[in-house]
Amino acid sequence: MKFSGRSVIVFVLAAVIGSSLATMAVTGKFADVKRTLAPSLAAVAGAGQAEPEQLNEDELNKLNAVLNLIETKYYKDVDREEIVDGAIKGMMSALEDPYSVYMEKEAAQQFSDSIEGSFTGIGAEVTMEDGKVVVVAPIKGSPAEKAGLLAKDIVLSVNGEKLEGLDLNEAVGLIRGPKGTKAKLSIRRSGYAEPLELILIRDDIDVETVYAKLRDDGIGIVEIRQFSLNTAERFKEELVKLDEGGMTGLVIDVRNNPGGVLPVVVNVAEHFVPKGKPIVQIEDRDGNREQTLSGGEGHKDYPIAVLINKGSASAAEILAGALQEEAGAVLVGETTFGKGTVQVSYNKALGDGSLVKMTIAKWLTPDGGWIHQKGIAPDIKAPASELNSVARLAVAEPIVADTFGEQVRSLQTILKGLGYDPERTDGYFNGATEKAVKKFQADAGLPASGSVDKKTAQALELAVIKWLRDENNDSQLHKAIEAVKAEGRK
Template structure:
C-alpha cells in the first residue's frame, strides 16, 4: 500500500467520523435533502442498526434494546426502575413476602449452603430438616460452592411441585435425601413479646402483604391480656405496600386523615381512618433506615398525637411508586406521586424528625489506634522512657487512674497508678509494667472501648410509656 493510499484512507475515515458526529451528536438527519425530526424512536432505531452493523464485539439486538430501556430509567428518579423477568420475579417476592418454596432460611458457611432454621409450619419443618444441615444438591444438581441467591432460585418453585434436597448432617455418614412438595410460603414480618414491665413490643420489619393479618392476631393476644401500652419498632424497616400500612394504621389513628397522596397532575387523594377511639398508647422507634411506608406510619402517629416518635430522623423517601408488569415477564416501577403527612408535611428528602431524639452508640468510646501498642518487649519501671510507657499512661488515664499528663516518662505517679491497677486486677501489686500487667491493660482498654450494647432508644420508649 502506497503513501497516497494511506492518505486517501485517512480522508475517508475522517469523512465517516464527521458524518457520525453530525448524525449522532446533533441529532439532525437529512432525507431527500430535507431536515427531519431529531432524536425520536426512529433515531434510536438507526443507532441500534448502526451498532449491529459495525460493532466489533458480540451483541444481540435484544441486549441493545434492553440497554436502551435501562438508559431511559437512568434519566428518572432513583426510585423508578426497570426489571428483567428474573429481577421482576425476585422483586415481587421480596416485597410481597410470598413465594413458592419449602420454608427454610439458609446461609453460606464454609463453602456449603447451610440451614439456619426451618420456618415453623412449612414443608421444610415438617419434613425433618434441621438447623445446621448442609444442602449439597437440589434435584441432583451439585450446589457446593454456589451463591445463596443461586441456591434459593433452585429451591423455590411453583406450589405443588416437588424438589429433592440432598443433605449432609452431622453424625450421619451418608447423604440423606428429602423429597418435599413446595407450598406457598407467607413470610411473617412481625415479631412480638410482652415485656417484663407489662408493655407490648412489636417489631415490624416490612409492610409486606402479610403485615396487617399478622398484626391483627397479635393485637388480639394483647387485648386478651389487657396490654394497651405498645412499643412499635420500625427501625430499619424499608417500607412496603401503601395499602398495607394504611390498613395497619386503622388500628391506631383516630378518625381523620392518615396520609395525603399528591399526584403528578397536582390533585390530592386522602386516605382516612375510621377508628372512633384509639385504645393504645404508643411509642414508635425509628432511625435513618426507616423509609417509605414506615415514614407514613410515623408521620400519621406524630400528627394525630396518639404516640411518641423516638430515635433519629428517618430516611426521607416520600414518593409513591406504581409497579407495572410487562408482556415479557419483566416489570417497571415508576414514581407517580408524593405523599404528605396528615398535617400536609413534606417527607421526601426531609424525613420524619422524632419527638425525642435518641442516638444508639455504635462507635467505639476510644480510638485505640491513637494509643501506642504494649508489645511486651521489656518491663519498664521508674525512670524508663518510651512509647510503651506512654501507651500504659494513656490507658490508665482513660480507665480513671491518676497519672501526670501522659508523656512517656515512667514517674512516681505512673508507678502508683500501675500499683493500684494491679491490685484492682488481682495481680501482684509492685508497680512494674511487666508482661502480665501489659496484657491486663490491653484487655481492659479493649473492653472499655466497646460501644454501648444498651438499646437507649428502646429504654427511652419504655420510660415514656411507663411515665404515661
C-alpha cells in the first residue's frame, strides 16, 4: 500500500493499536524502515532465541488434558480454535503488560493497517491499565476529540455494556462499529465525582499525519499527528518547503500524538540531532544498552520548540526527549503520557495470520532517562484552556435553573470559556448561569429560554469547536512561538 501523504481513517480507531505505540514491526513489509535501529532492536528482539526452551512433556500433557476435558466434559460444544486462542491470550495476560498482546487474524490485520496509517475506530488511541481501558489520546478532528474525550480518561462502558473484565481486543470490539452508528461512552475523569456521558457518531475522515505552515513572522509550525510509515517522508517534504520559505524558527507540535513506528521517529529526529549523536537508547532485559545514533544532517541554525501535552506518547516522547537533549530544543506545554517501552510484532512464527506483539525492551532518552509512567516535563509550562478539557454536554432532558450536577458544571465552564460569565463553575444552576445561557441563546439566534435543550447544547458544542479551531485561542501554541522568538534573540 502506498500513500501520497493522505490516508483514510474510519472511526472508531481500533483500540488494538492503543498498545502498538512505538512498535518496531519485524515482518518483511517493513524492511525499509528497520535499518535505523539495527543492530540495537534486532539484537534485543533476538535475545534468548538461540536455544528456545520448548514445552516439556509434562507441560504438554497438562495442556492436552485440559483441552480434552473441555471437549469431552464441558456442558456444551466448544470451538477448538477459540479455546486455543484463549490459551494464548492467557499466556500474554500473565505477563501483566498492557502492551504485550495476542491478536487473532482480523485484529492482526487491523494492527498492520494501523501502522500504515489506516484506522478503524472512534479516533482515540487507548491502552489497558490495571484492567481499565484508558485513553492515550484522541486524534485531532476525530469524533472522539469533538465529543471531548481526553487523555487519561477511563472508558467504563459502551452503549451500556461494561468494559470491566474484558481484554483490550474485546473492549475494542464494543467500541468499533459501522459508519453513522452511535457510541455512547461512560467516562471516568479525574476531578469529576460522577461518570461523564459522551455520545459519538462513528464516521470516516480524511487524515494527514503532517501539517505545516509558515507564519508571516518567519516561524514555521509543523504538526505531527502520529508516526505512520509515510510520516518521515511527509515531514521532510514540509521541512524543505519551510526552509526554502526562509523559516527563522520552528515549532513541532506533537500534542495528542499517540506514537507509532519507532524507526520513523528516528528518521524525523535525524533532521535536527547532529550526526553521530544518540537519538534513543534501547535497553534489554539484562540491562544491556544499544544507542541509535543520528545519521542525518543534524544541526539547524534556527531555534526549535516542541509542543507537548499529556496525550503525547511513546514515539512522540522519543522525539521530544531527543530534541531536548541533543538538539537544544525547548519543550513547551504539559507533562507527556509516559510510555517508555518498545514492542516487536511476531506473525510468521504463528503461521495463520495471527500475531503476538510483545514488549522486548525499554527505550531511554539520549542521556539515559526512562520516562515510563512519569512522562517528560516541559521546560516551559503552558496549561491548555479549560475548553480543551471540559466534558461536552449530552442532554437527554433540558438543563434548567435551580439544579445541580456535573452537566451544570460543564455548562458553566463552557459558558465562561466562550465569554458568557456564569459567575460560578461549581455545578449549581443559579440566576447568573441562567442569564448567561439567555445571552448565548440570543447571540446564537435561539429562543432565550434560559434552559439548555438539545438545540442549545448543539449550538454550544459548535461554538466550542469553532473556538478551539481558532489559532488565536491556542495559548499553548502562542507560548511555544514566544519561546522560539526568545531563543532567537539570545
